[in-house]
Amino acid sequence: MDTDPSPGPTNDRANFGQYRAEAHGMSVAGTTFGGQVLSWIADGRERLFRGPADRHAEGTAVRGGIPVIFPQFAMRGSGGRHGFARRVSWRRVAEDVPGRLTFMLEDDASTRQAWPHPFRLQLEALLSPRALSVALNVCNTGTAPFDFAAALHTYLRTDDVTRARLSGLEGHHFHDSTRGEDALDPGPTLTLDSREIDRIYADVEAPLHYEDGQQRLAITMTGFRDVVLWNPGPEKAAGLPDLATGDHRRFICIEAARILSPVELPPGESWRGEQVFSLRADG
Template structure:
């Protein structure tokens, strides 16, 4: 059966966490559906949030881990929300090394029905000491140019959002969709106050640092230029059927993206975006 040709992709539970790698005292697990990273266990803790799988809705991405957003972000385009890549079965790359997982997605009749361009995507997740690195490669395999947006929608597990502090965004312009505001962040540290937050930060160049009580995570990226910080807060979380009560307190999304200025690829050209998550040894 050609899974890529399916007009109705489903999140069959048989593919949850099907692919695993262990290296440097860490473990990652991913699903073929969406090439979605579901787990990163390091230093005795789960570092990615994943919602209850029995609440996942067929035909949608799983809530948590690292969904791949392509070729549009949110409703910034004519297609479905966040694009189709996170809803499609990807092909695992055979022969990858013990420290990495890789998946490929290519256009087919279903994708061309949503976005009429030939392409090839490759998602790779690799482990090195204290670090998880993710890379998304996009190749224009067609005869005409196209523009796209992309993001790694990373759900970071935290003990409690009330203790989360993010530095590295001060002085950056952001769009706040909760208030329809375009502003510059003048605060030295972004603190979550327990309410909804939904911001796209533009032209983020420096590494970010996330503190969650005693835990610290360094976030770096290349190719990507924007950073999304998102948490639904209690009111919106209660409306999301794939979150359990109180789940919104256990994650914050810090996403590497190319959103505000899409990527343009001529025929045969390629683009790569990378995001790395690094722990301090005491984290």
């Protein structure tokens, strides 16, 4: 079995109870705090951004990696921003599959104070040849239906966001949260810059293609219908205590999400959403 603690499980701000798995010449690391992927190293390079560990405040969500957004997105609900899942302790599920990490969260008294439904979440990160897949499984373990929103809030690492290019969103409508208005992406390639971007793209089916001069990725998803693009820009980043100066230029969030049409889940039923990152042959 190639899944081992790295280092041993802790709850301190620097390590968050990390575990690591290796396969196919790559590694993935995750934490029991928030059931969150923190690192994906492929071809000798870190592919995910993570904020400085010494700036993380105890009890707050970890900045970077792939936080789990559940059961609401942003303030689109009556609970706290982005829900509670990314701010509570999950448990690691022992693995005998090479290159896989699994974390689980089930309802308890504290979650029911925030959201009064019985549930079980499972986050799976799996390495396959030249790819990382991250899947969120939601099970309704109660006797009444519930609905929820969810997202994998992926922070892709880049040396300079102004060099980033994204295609596959052309012709899709999006909601611009910075302006509170809807628009249509003309495409074919979205060129990013260092200004704030906060968009929710609806009904995305085609694969996305991302490149930034250093890496080229194909991004696909199943179960999720929306794609969120987010970067705080310099002004908002300056007000985020868990980012260092200039960090906003070192990542772009490309999130797989179910926001605009939340999932309605009957009792005893399950839902699965997955995001897959594949290294393109030229990157």
